[in-house]
Every structure is written in C-alpha cells, then in structure tokens.
Amino acid sequence: MATNKLRLAQVLGKYLRPAGKCHEINFSTASVALKDLSDVNIPTHTGQKWDETDFRLARFENASKQVNTRFAIDLIAQVPPKQVKSRIVSCDGGGGPLGHPKVYINLDKPGNHTCNYCGLRFLKPEDHHH
Known part of the structure; x- marks a missing residue:
C-alpha cells in the first residue's frame, strides 16, 4: 500500500510542483524535490x-519558510x-476574548x-477659543 502511494506521489508530483526552481535528489527508493534555498x-x-x-x-528542506511580510507594528x-x-x-x-485589560489614557498633553x-x-x- 505504501508503494502505491509513493508511485502516485511520484506521478502526480511533477504536475503539482511549484513554479519556482526545484532541486531533485534521487535516493534508492524515492525521488524528493527540494525548493531553492534562496x-x-x-x-x-x-x-x-x-x-x-x-x-x-x-x-525547510521539504517545505518553504513562510514569513508574513505584514508586520503588526506596520499595520497598526x-x-x-x-x-x-x-x-x-x-x-x-x-x-x-480578543481584547485586552481596560486601560485609561490621559490626553491632557x-x-x-x-x-x-x-x-x-x-x-x-x-480647542481654539478667541
């Protein structure tokens, strides 16, 4: 059963690979695709x-590093x-539940x-009173 799944993954793998540059390393039992290290x-x-x-x-050998480029400090x-x-x-x-403890902020300055x-x-x- 594992052999059938491996063959299916090998056949479908060439259609499902990402468009990015891949490196392929052949082992005795399987072929593994590695993404570009950049x-x-x-x-x-x-x-x-x-x-x-x-x-x-x-x-990150078998999966890409996922970095969120939208940092919270920039969004706020x-x-x-x-x-x-x-x-x-x-x-x-x-x-x-998504809030935080209530704080009071003085706006005098x-x-x-x-x-x-x-x-x-x-x-x-x-206030501008004349």
Whole structure:
C-alpha cells in the first residue's frame, strides 16, 4: 500500500510542483524535490536570518519558510488616531476574548497617545477659543 502511494506521489508530483526552481535528489527508493534555498533566508519580523550552514535550516528542506511580510507594528501605524473630546479615554482593544485589560489614557498633553497593549492612538484636538 505504501508503494502505491509513493508511485502516485511520484506521478502526480511533477504536475503539482511549484513554479519556482526545484532541486531533485534521487535516493534508492524515492525521488524528493527540494525548493531553492534562496527563499529560506527571508528575514522574519524580528530580523532573524540564518547562515546557509546553520543546522536549523533542516526544517525547510521539504517545505518553504513562510514569513508574513505584514508586520503588526506596520499595520497598526496605518490606523489613524481616534479623535475624542474627553480628557481621559479608555481602551479595551475591542473587548471580549480578543481584547485586552481596560486601560485609561490621559490626553491632557498635546499629541498622539498610544495604548500600551494594542497600539491604537488617541488624540484630543486642541480647542481654539478667541
């Protein structure tokens, strides 16, 4: 049964391989396709990169390294600050199980004030009375 599955994988494998450059290594019992190693060294959100001789690259021999290029710090920076009229605002990250503990943010000083948990920014516009 395992032999039948191996043959099926070999036959279908040539149609299912990704469009990227592949390296093929033949063993006595099976043929294994390895992806190009250039996509393995993509830095993560922490800037983590490995040397090509690092043993930790073994985990990416049969699968590609998946790195999310949309980092949370960049996404939250795109959200405009919320303008509020009160001096103190509370933030709970949306509430519920996906939120965070409620914090109160003092908006007395000018400028943006950021929630320490979720990164949302709050702004109290200055009143211009003449």
